[in-house]
Amino acid sequence: MMFRKLLSFDEAKRTIQKAAKIEPLGIETVPLLEVCGRVLAENVVARLDIPPFDRSTVDGYAVKAEDTFGAEENKPVKLKLCGKVSVGKRPRVLVKQGVATEIVTGAPMPKGADAVVMVEDTEQKGEVVYVYGAVTKDENVMKAGADIRKGEAILKAGQTLGSREIGALAAVGLAKVKVYAIPRVAVLSTGAEVTEPGKKLPSGKIYDINAYSLSIAVLESGGKPVFLGVFPDNLAEIKKALRLALDSADMIVTSGGVSVGPKDVTPKALESLREPIIIVCGIAVKPGKPTTVALASGKLIFALPGHPASALLMFHLFARPLILGLAGRKAEKALEVKALAGMRMFPAKGRRTFVMVALRRNKSGRLVANPVPTGASGAIMTLLKADGYVEITENRQFVDAGEEVTIRLFQKADAVEMKASDHD
Amino acid sequence: MMFRKLLSFDEAKRTIQKAAKIEPLGIETVPLLEVCGRVLAENVVARLDIPPFDRSTVDGYAVKAEDTFGAEENKPVKLKLCGKVSVGKRPRVLVKQGVATEIVTGAPMPKGADAVVMVEDTEQKGEVVYVYGAVTKDENVMKAGADIRKGEAILKAGQTLGSREIGALAAVGLAKVKVYAIPRVAVLSTGAEVTEPGKKLPSGKIYDINAYSLSIAVLESGGKPVFLGVFPDNLAEIKKALRLALDSADMIVTSGGVSVGPKDVTPKALESLREPIIIVCGIAVKPGKPTTVALASGKLIFALPGHPASALLMFHLFARPLILGLAGRKAEKALEVKALAGMRMFPAKGRRTFVMVALRRNKSGRLVANPVPTGASGAIMTLLKADGYVEITENRQFVDAGEEVTIRLFQKADAVEMKASDHD
Numbered sequence: 100m101m102f103r104k105l106l107s108f109d110e111a112k113r114t115i116q117k118a119a120k121i122e123p124l125g126i127e128t129v130p131l132l133e134v135c136g137r138v139l140a141e142n143v144v145a146r147l148d149i150p151p152f153d154r155s156t157v158d159g160y161a162v163k164a165e166d167t168f169g170a171e172e173n174k175p176v177k178l179k180l181c182g183k184v185s186v187g188k189r190p191r192v193l194v195k196q197g198v199a200t201e202i203v204t205g206a207p208m209p210k211g212a213d214a215v216v217m218v219e220d221t222e223q224k225g226e227v228v229y230v231y232g233a234v235t236k237d238e239n240v241m242k243a244g245a246d247i248r249k250g251e252a253i254l255k256a257g258q259t260l261g262s263r264e265i266g267a268l269a270a271v272g273l274a275k276v277k278v279y280a281i282p283r284v285a286v287l288s289t290g291a292e293v294t295e296p297g298k299k300l301p302s303g304k305i306y307d308i309n310a311y312s313l314s315i316a317v318l319e320s321g322g323k324p325v326f327l328g329v330f331p332d333n334l335a336e337i338k339k340a341l342r343l344a345l346d347s348a349d350m351i352v353t354s355g356g357v358s359v360g361p362k363d364v365t366p367k368a369l370e371s372l373r374e375p376i377i378i379v380c381g382i383a384v385k386p387g388k389p390t391t392v393a394l395a396s397g398k399l400i401f402a403l404p405g406h407p408a409s410a411l412l413m414f415h416l417f418a419r420p421l422i423l424g425l426a427g428r429k430a431e432k433a434l435e436v437k438a439l440a441g442m443r444m445f446p447a448k449g450r451r452t453f454v455m456v457a458l459r460r461n462k463s464g465r466l467v468a469n470p471v472p473t474g475a476s477g478a479i480m481t482l483l484k485a486d487g488y489v490e491i492t493e494n495r496q497f498v499d500a501g502e503e504v505t506i507r508l509f510q511k512a513d514a515v516e517m518k519a520s521d522h523d
Numbered sequence: 524m525m526f527r528k529l530l531s532f533d534e535a536k537r538t539i540q541k542a543a544k545i546e547p548l549g550i551e552t553v554p555l556l557e558v559c560g561r562v563l564a565e566n567v568v569a570r571l572d573i574p575p576f577d578r579s580t581v582d583g584y585a586v587k588a589e590d591t592f593g594a595e596e597n598k599p600v601k602l603k604l605c606g607k608v609s610v611g612k613r614p615r616v617l618v619k620q621g622v623a624t625e626i627v628t629g630a631p632m633p634k635g636a637d638a639v640v641m642v643e644d645t646e647q648k649g650e651v652v653y654v655y656g657a658v659t660k661d662e663n664v665m666k667a668g669a670d671i672r673k674g675e676a677i678l679k680a681g682q683t684l685g686s687r688e689i690g691a692l693a694a695v696g697l698a699k700v701k702v703y704a705i706p707r708v709a710v711l712s713t714g715a716e717v718t719e720p721g722k723k724l725p726s727g728k729i730y731d732i733n734a735y736s737l738s739i740a741v742l743e744s745g746g747k748p749v750f751l752g753v754f755p756d757n758l759a760e761i762k763k764a765l766r767l768a769l770d771s772a773d774m775i776v777t778s779g780g781v782s783v784g785p786k787d788v789t790p791k792a793l794e795s796l797r798e799p800i801i802i803v804c805g806i807a808v809k810p811g812k813p814t815t816v817a818l819a820s821g822k823l824i825f826a827l828p829g830h831p832a833s834a835l836l837m838f839h840l841f842a843r844p845l846i847l848g849l850a851g852r853k854a855e856k857a858l859e860v861k862a863l864a865g866m867r868m869f870p871a872k873g874r875r876t877f878v879m880v881a882l883r884r885n886k887s888g889r890l891v892a893n894p895v896p897t898g899a900s901g902a903i904m905t906l907l908k909a910d911g912y913v914e915i916t917e918n919r920q921f922v923d924a925g926e927e928v929t930i931r932l933f934q935k936a937d938a939v940e941m942k943a944s945d946h947d
């Protein structure tokens with residue numbers, strides 16, 4: 100049995116942040132169609148004017164504006180038709196005084212012309228174009244650089260790329276872009292009783308939950324899970340698994356085997372790694388107290404408890420922010436919503452307490468957070484029913500019913516919003 | 524030039540919904556690690572009790588509770604040590620009266636025992652276990668089925684799968700699950716002046732935006748884009764492209780070539796398809812008026828305008844809800860936020876008007892929506908700066924400054940929230 104000095108929640112947070120270098124792991128160049136949701140790793144500056152040339156914004160006739168001055172519905176100006184400009188080609192006409200050149204939307208303005216008369220305001224008879232309304236200089240013309248000027252900054256490193264940003268990258272001619280690499284996070288479960296889903300369940304065994312829920316949580320945090328599966332409570336096996344994980348990933352998340360019982364060998368396996376530093380060995384939190392964190396080969400290893408709800412909660416509190424950091428993503432304020440406490444909630448003595456809650460809307464449309472029973476008897480159902488958790492600090496006596504609390508969500512607010520509406 | 528009868532916004536919506544059969548396209552069986560974000564296509568019922576057997580929730584001694592009655596700190600009960608139960612194995616001991624069997628957390632309860640005394644409340648001396656506190660029946664025991672009962676419904680068809688849902692599927696032993704197929708949406712741009720990003724830009728040409736922004740918008744709507752790239756304004760080429768698209772996708776989105784100019788050949792190409800029905804040929808909206816919708820081989824073809832902001836807006840209004848439907852996803856209320864209009868906004872006469880807006884928070888923390896200049900001079904920058912759009916119905920004179928309006932967002936609320944906070 101190891102000596103465990105529990106760190107407070109805040110101490111544990113600080114210790115982990117100080118021990119690990121949390122910055123983007125690397126940069127890779129990725130084609131536009133594959134960068135959706137990725138984080139830009141460079142400032143993007145336009146290499147050219149957009150549009151690159153003066154363009155007509157209508158179908159009509161390119162003219163010298165001053166030639167149309169005085170034109171009215173009953174008093175058209177007559178211009179001589181001279182050539183045609185198509186889209187996608189360099190114009191070969193020169194628009195001189197008294198001349199009109201046919202032009203379509205998007206075509207480059209021919210030299211000499213400084214405005215376009217819309218086709219609706221004209222009539223063409225043979226070689227003569229009748230103009231029934233005057234245009235001013237630049238009318239119906241989109242000037243070169245009007246959208247983006249050459250040299251203009253259009254996107255900044257750190258922005259997440261969606262349809263609009265990727266459209267802008269295409270606009271300035273980029274087919275690929277630099278984005279931050281995706282952190283690889285190895286995930287493994289430990290326990291002699293844990294069996295892979297899909298296999299027949301032998302007597303005395305249970306199916307693995309954590310390697311699945313935690314791998315998906317890694318995905319949801321912008322990481323790439325390296326799924327290693329289940330390992331028995333056996334020092335040699337777990338040592339082997341941890342070495343494999345260190346070789347194949349940037350961070351490791353294990354679950355199970357961190358309590359103080361005879362079968363809890365994960366801490367011993369951690370100590371056996373080359374130059375390991377166990378930086379956190381138990382945290383004064385509820386649930387999740389046995390959580391152990393080590394650093395080996397510069398990589399963080401989170402050894403989480405085996406209880407599925409505790410493991411996922413600890414992952415959200417400690418591992419997720421670091422994965423976001425390694426991926427170059429900003430901390431996410433928006434995974435929080437405000438709600439009213441549905442009942443009085445008590446913290447565990449001396450421990451930062453996290454109460455799993457389900458959200459619903461009351462008649463006034465306010466979100467209300469009600470605790471979901473946790474503990475031994477509801478590991479999976481707790482996970483399914485909870486939308487997030489309320490944090491109660493050590494010094495609070497309780498959170499009172501009706502008090503406004505901040506809920507940290509397990510998933511994006513919109514999904515929860517939808518669920519909360521369903522409850523109406 | 525075609526005759527165009529503009530439908531109202533509501534008529535266009537109804538017409539499209541009536542013409543197309545919008546239901547999940549199919550079902551596929553996918554391994555758990557690949558179902559993140561997918562939509563469950565079956566109701567999942569537990570095939571077994573979870574846990575499958577009575578389990579100890581602590582390290583200690585399995586006993587008959589009544590044997591410990593009366594035990595106190597100063598007056599221990601003496602029990603005879605008899606065997607040991609490990610995790611993951613069927614217990615081979617029978618716990619008789621006066622006997623205690625060593626047990627660890629998670630191990631199955633041996634026959635005869637009905638409670639567990641925590642190791643902290645005991646002392647073992649040779650073959651004798653001193654019990655310093657009484658336990659009641661079922662104390663420190665998690666009963667079979669306490670978490671999930673065999674036959675219990677745990678997830679419903681239509682639920683989106685995340686870490687918690689996938690953990691629950693693992694818990695009941697499922698390695699794969701049935702999810703709705705992902706709709707394939709072909710995306711192509713038309714225009715003689717449009718060039719692929721990454722290539723050298725010839726004189727008179729511009730880079731393609733829409734095939735990229737719309738492909739990514741397809742991804743963001745839960746579809747799989749089939750990127751076909753750029754086709755010139757040429758009837759034969761566009762016909763060929765549309766046939767290719769019909770063969771390779773469940774829906775088609777084109778952009779450009781839908782106005783009434785000589786180069787606007789997309790409607791003609793649509794008419795040339797086998798049994799085509801042009802169901803919408805212009806909509807009384809601003810922007811996006813030339814939007815054309817056809818049905819061929821039972822598949823919807825959205826022919827959107829070439830202006831990037833209009834194309835993306837029309838996609839959001841008309842195509843996205845249908846892609847969600849084909850994917851088995853629910854309509855998304857949560858892409859809406861309330862905000863105050865930053866200034867007076869006018870609709871175009873007789874047309875449903877959509878004003879692109881950027882969100883920021885005012886000093887009181889309320890979201891404020893300010894129009895982003897649209898039109899010819901800001902196609903890309905409009906896209907980048909807008910968070911969403913305000914809808915103004917045809918019968919409104921204007922939306923007044925300070926009025927509460929609903930903003931429909933281009934991306935998830937949390938991303939916008941973060942951006943709005945940055946502006947503070």
